[in-house]
Amino acid sequence: MILFRLILICFVTCFLSCKNAKPIITANAVAMNLTSGKIMRVENFPSKFVTSRHVDIWLPNDYSESKTYAVLYMHDGKMLFDGTDTWNHQEWGIDEAMSTLVSSGIIRDVIVVGVWNVPEERHADYFPQKAFDYLSESDKNTVLADAGKSQLSIAERFSADNYLKFLVKELKPFIDTTFSTHSDLQNTFIAGSSMGGLISMYAVCEYPEVFGGAACLSTHWPGVAPSENNPVPDAIFKYMNDHMPKADKHKMYFDYGTETLDTYYQKYAPRVDVLMVLKGYEKDDFKNLKFIGDAHDENSWQNRIDQPLTFLLSKYP
Numbered sequence: 130m131i132l133f134r135l136i137l138i139c140f141v142t143c144f145l146s147c148k149n150a151k152p153i154i155t156a157n158a159v160a161m162n163l164t165s166g167k168i169m170r171v172e173n174f175p176s177k178f179v180t181s182r183h184v185d186i187w188l189p190n191d192y193s194e195s196k197t198y199a200v201l202y203m204h205d206g207k208m209l210f211d212g213t214d215t216w217n218h219q220e221w222g223i224d225e226a227m228s229t230l231v232s233s234g235i236i237r238d239v240i241v242v243g244v245w246n247v248p249e250e251r252h253a254d255y256f257p258q259k260a261f262d263y264l265s266e267s268d269k270n271t272v273l274a275d276a277g278k279s280q281l282s283i284a285e286r287f288s289a290d291n292y293l294k295f296l297v298k299e300l301k302p303f304i305d306t307t308f309s310t311h312s313d314l315q316n317t318f319i320a321g322s323s324m325g326g327l328i329s330m331y332a333v334c335e336y337p338e339v340f341g342g343a344a345c346l347s348t349h350w351p352g353v354a355p356s357e358n359n360p361v362p363d364a365i366f367k368y369m370n371d372h373m374p375k376a377d378k379h380k381m382y383f384d385y386g387t388e389t390l391d392t393y394y395q396k397y398a399p400r401v402d403v404l405m406v407l408k409g410y411e412k413d414d415f416k417n418l419k420f421i422g423d424a425h426d427e428n429s430w431q432n433r434i435d436q437p438l439t440f441l442l443s444k445y446p
Contacts, residue, residue, distance in 0.1 A: 150175040152303055154186075161211040165190050165228040168210060176299050178291040180250055184300065185210065185243040186308070187224060189231060192240070194309045199239040199442060202296060204255065204321035204328060206243025208427055219427035226434045236442035237316075242304055244296070250288065255324035256352060257331040258289040259372075263364035272353060272361060293332055297339055313341075314378065318441045320344035322430050323390075326383070327352065327365070333379060334372040342380030342414075344437035346430050347390070350397040355390075366400055376409035382416045382437045386423030395419065416440055 152171040159168040166189045173181040185206050192198075208215050209223045223241055230236040246254065264272065273286065296319075305312040319340050321329045326345030333343045352361035373381075383401055385394035398417055405415045418436065423429035 187241040199316035204325035254292040255328040260368035268360040322346040337374035388424040390425035
């Protein structure tokens, strides 16, 4: 019995210490094949909302506490800066794009926060959770059955609300107190591709007072595997209609290619256009671009990343 109590005490102590752990940045810049800037990393950023994961912070070569920087939060952080160790040996080339645009005076000073995904939880973290409530009960059951997780509760299938709490309540305060940043709405942006595009849109809808805009590349409107009579896109658009903030204070960027998985997205473009126009968005605060020949991969997103970066981060007039 005494041994059992000692084991229990050790377990509880360890659990609480993990829950109360504080993020620690790697002392020296992480070794990466970068064209410019440096990466500071928090390994396994502790969270009470989501599974811990790495967070990479890209700082420009001339980063200085005497300057103040806008912040771009990006999903799928492992794919952003160095393709040497990615699953497909591709990358977004964010360090090259940022350096070119900043040095040319096209965009404002900015740092990038790359949030790694947890592969087995990526879909649960990125699926717009409240959009699921717009499905009928029969459609909910169909979607969940197709996902092959009918034995799990809804809370276990979808964790986007907790993922956003992690970004807003844990990660953002850490970034704003650790680095020299503008913390206001007009200097805080979020971006991602595919399911990362959906969660970026969702972040602006759920936290319009935090995020001033989103870049949603190759947005995966089907939400699940594309199929005939898929009810999920309708649910997502209904959610957007009810929750997308009106124009003036926000910028929304969407795009899509024409090859591989992106072939499924073009048919949703008119719905996106109509919805955003009804919300008052015009050319200065909304784009929905088509890129002929672009596929659903990092090489394609790298080739056009200057478009959303310029749109979101252009210097103040």
